[in-house]
Amino acid sequence: QKEVEQNSGPLSVPEGAIASLNCTYSDRGSQSFFWYRQYSGKSPELIMSIYSNGDKEDGRFTAQLNKASQYVSLLIRDSQPSDSATYLCAVAYTGFQKLVFGTGTRLLVSP
Amino acid sequence: EPEVTQTPSHQVTQMGQEVILRCVPISNHLYFYWYRQILGQKVEFLVSFYNNEISEKSEIFDDQFSVERPDGSNFTLKIRSTKLEDSAMYFCASRGTGDQPQHFGDGTRLSIL
Numbered sequence: 001q002k003e004v005e006q007n008s009g010p011l012s013v014p015e016g017a018i019a020s021l022n023c024t025y026s027d028r029g030s031q032s033f034f035w036y037r038q039y040s041g042k043s044p045e046l047i048m049s050i051y052s053n054g055d056k057e058d059g060r061f062t063a064q065l066n067k068a069s070q071y072v073s074l075l076i077r078d079s080q081p082s083d084s085a086t087y088l089c090a091v092a093y094t095g096f097q098k099l100v101f102g103t104g105t106r107l108l109v110s111p
Numbered sequence: 112e113p114e115v116t117q118t119p120s121h122q123v124t125q126m127g128q129e130v131i132l133r134c135v136p137i138s139n140h141l142y143f144y145w146y147r148q149i150l151g152q153k154v155e156f157l158v159s160f161y162n163n164e165i166s167e168k169s170e171i172f173d174d175q176f177s178v179e180r181p182d183g184s185n186f187t188l189k190i191r192s193t194k195l196e197d198s199a200m201y202f203c204a205s206r207g208t209g210d211q212p213q214h215f216g217d218g219t220r221l222s223i224l
Contacts, residue, residue, distance in 0.1 A: 032210050043202055043215045044154065051210055088154065096142060096166040097206070099213060101154040 002027045004091050006102035014110055019076040021105050023089030026070070032092040033065055035074045037085045038104065044088055048074060079109045113137045115216035117203050123222045127192050132219045134186045134203030143186045144204040144213060145178065147171070154202070160186065190221075198223045 003026040013019045021035075032051050036044035048063040050056045050072065056063045062075040072091075076083055086104040093100075116135045124130045136143050145157040158168045160178055177189045186205075190197055200220050204213040 032212075034212055036215075043200075043218045046212050046214060049210075049212045090154075092210075096159045096161060097210070097213070098144065098156045098159050098167055098169075099146070099154075099204075100156065103153045 002030075002091070002093065002100045004089055004100050004102040006089050006105050008103055009106040010108045011105055012108045012110065013079050015079060015081060017079050017109075019079045019083070019107055019109070021074040021076075021087050021089075021107065023072045023074075023102055024070055025072070025089075025091045025100075027091075027093065028067075028070065029093055030067075030070075030091045031094050032097065033063070033072045034090040034092070034099070035061075035063060035072075036088040036090060036101075038088055039085045044090075047087070076107075079107075081109045081111050083107060084109045115203055115205055115214055117201075117216035117219050119219060120217065121220045121222070123224065124193055126195055126223050130190050130193055130221065132188045132190075132201050132203075132221070134188070134216055135184050136186055136203065136205030137207075137214060138184070140205035140207050140214075142166075142206045142213075143180070144206075145188045146202045146204065146215075147199040148202065148218075149199045157188070157201075193221075193223045195223050197221060 035047045050063040064073045088104045089102040090099040143160040203216045206213045
């Protein structure tokens with residue numbers, strides 16, 4: 001059974017701080033890793049994708065992957081109230097790349 | 112920017128009725144997916160579709176469910192005889208080749224009465 005684990009939160013940070021979101025996965029055959037943002041009642045919106053060990057930066061977002069530890073994280077620098085949402089970690093497997101999602105971490109950024 | 116579109120945004124149906132959810136994937140994408148999210152729960156994979164056939168399906172995707180790509184643009188999910196527990200948000204997603212990420216539509220909220 002392929003599992004993706006996330007702390008459900010909420011994670012509360014003040015505006016301007018760094019938010020750190022974490023995710024672990026169970027299957028070493030995992031190939032691709034994604035962070036999606038989901039506002040309440042809306043669809044998942046792709047934030048970052050990462051495929052190899054190390055860091056990947058895109059604007060205020062940095063994704064980190066450690067395949068040996070089966071761990072992927074997302075850092076959000078200079079957090080804004082508009083970043084308040086649920087962040088979904090998703091893992092794709094070889095083949096047709098179905099996504100297995102974690103339960104999501106709810107982030108609250110206070111002004 | 113190209114996007115996945117889904118219709119209707121909200122569907123209310125009586126239990127036992129058939130429902131068809133519609134999706135128009137991004138035009139040059141080759142892989143298509145349906146997911147569902149019951150209120151307060153995680154997003155769950157239902158089915159993937161490639162080259163005009165189902166490539167993978169989950170345990171949720173039983174004989175009551177079917178998918179079809181009736182023409183070059185639409186991708187549909189049919190539930191033959193809806194149950195109360197089918198009430199959920201249904202998301203369509205598509206992606207291009209290789210490891211390209213999946214892009215999601217806005218979803219259809221299905222309410223079974």
